[in-house]
Amino acid sequence: MEFTILKKSTKSKARRTRIVLPHGTIETPVYMPVGTNGSVKAIKHQDVADMGYRLILGNTYHLYLRPGIEVIKQAGGLHQFTSWPHNILTDSGGFQIFSLAPFRKIKEEGMYFRSHIDGSYHMLTPELAVQLQCGFRSDILMALDQCTAPGITEKEAVKAMEITHRWAARCKEEWLRCNDQWDGNLFGIVQGNFFKNLRKESAQFINDLDLPGIAIGGLSVGEEPPVFKDFLAYTCEYLDENKPHYLMGVGTPEYILEAFEDGVDMLDCVYATRIARNGAVFTHDGLLAMKKERFASDFAPIEEGCGCYTCRHYTRAFLRQMFKTNEIMGPMLATIHNLQFMYDLVEDIKKSIDNDCFKTFKKDFLSRYTGGERD
Ligand SMILES: [Zn+2]
Incomplete structure (x- = not known):
């Protein structure tokens, strides 16, 4: 993946960059609409493209449960299945398991969970998360991580961060193994809950994995705005500046401005489309x-x-x-x-x-x- 920094602000960390992806070149900062089940809700993909969007997000958890990977593979990948010829970023499914599954258990092997649709049990391993996203032919693939809510102990946060790191390394291995089938770009995810020492350690670990991009996970999960701002700025300090920075699941205008000021290049959120459906x-x-x-x-x-x-x-x-x-x-x-x-x-x-x-x-x-x- 070709990544170029086009311009840096002198008074903040805001920057402009260019990322060359399999389905076209994008310039950042970029906001990505979310297409949960293969469509951005209540709008045609053509209309999304006509506005100028060239990168949208798909949710692996939803697409894995319905229609399932085989249908999407038979269709020729997610772009063809959903009639979106531009870039797609897919998450790993981990966050949706964290927020939607009625039952989940974190094991060394992966995330064992129960479907919110039909109650069936599944095991999402780091390897499977990568295989699914390669099967989708995602332009950007996300590593499987464990997101945690605010308020947990440091010991619990360490445990979640360490498993996130081991899973990221396993995702990288699987991604390198699958490279001959599909040339997507794997991003690692920084966790560490609301502990600065852990955020720093996690950023350094993910930097060292030397993946095409770096994401910040586990923010905007219910913490107060000043805490969000503090941890975002702190985490951004430690990200390799020669990689794209993606802040996951953040999308109110106020938070977007905050994120771009700290040097975030990409973000996604259901906020704009969700509130629209509520009028x-x-x-x-x-x-x-x-x-x-x-x-x-x-x-x-x-x-x-x-x-x-x-x-x-x-x-x-x-x-x-x-x-x-x-x-x-x-x-x-x-x-x-x-x-x-x-x-x-x-x-x-x-x-x-x-x-x-x-x-x-x-x-x-x-x-x-x-x-x-x-x-
Ligand atoms: Zn208007």
Whole structure:
């Protein structure tokens, strides 16, 4: 994988980079929409591509359970199966087991878990996680890791970190073995819970594995915002700067700005698409809840100046009508707007880094944007 640093900020660690992947070149910072079951929810892949997105995420846990690896292999891989010709990053499945499986047990061999769909038992080993992702023909594959919640003891955190490291090494071995079948790029994941000594140790271990990229896991898992910021900045200090940095599962505008400032290059989150399905849409002044009474005869677009399909064709009043009547069109239109908002935000961030004014951009954006719903 070819990785080039294009530009570095002088006043922060924000940077612009280029990553050459099997299904095309991407420039960072980049935000990745999440396509859990093979689709980004409530939007066609063509519409996602038309906005400019060239890298989306797929969830191995979901795709492994349904439709299963054999169906995806028979289809010719995940790109062909889902009609997405651009890049796909898949996670290892570990995080979903952590958050969805009704039963899970961490063993040296791997993660033993029960499916949330039909109750069947499975063992996800590091080797299987890599084989599945090679079978998907993922452009970026993630190593199997053990994510932990805040509040555990240091002893428990050490145990989870050490198993994450042993699994990462096994993933690397399997990935090298599978290289002749599919030339994807494996990223290792830094863990260490909320212990700085462990975060540092984990970053150094993953750096030393010398994989194509490095991810930060186990953040934004319920900790307070100042803790998130502190641990993110601290962890980023120790990442090999000549590798892409991927912050997993983070995606509110405030957190994205924080992450890019610390030198994160890539991130993904279901936030933009999930809140859209509940009728919440982004504006530069904060979120709007489309179901509210005050939009009943508001014939303005969601946001003046937004170039998305929704804002060019529909009013707030119409969106409210769709959400109030539970029409499928509501989530569809709101998803288009929210993904366009995120895309445009990241494009603006890129420009601000190019012009070396990222910190000013961040300050200006946050002075207007209120995270909560605007009244
Ligand atoms: Zn719009």
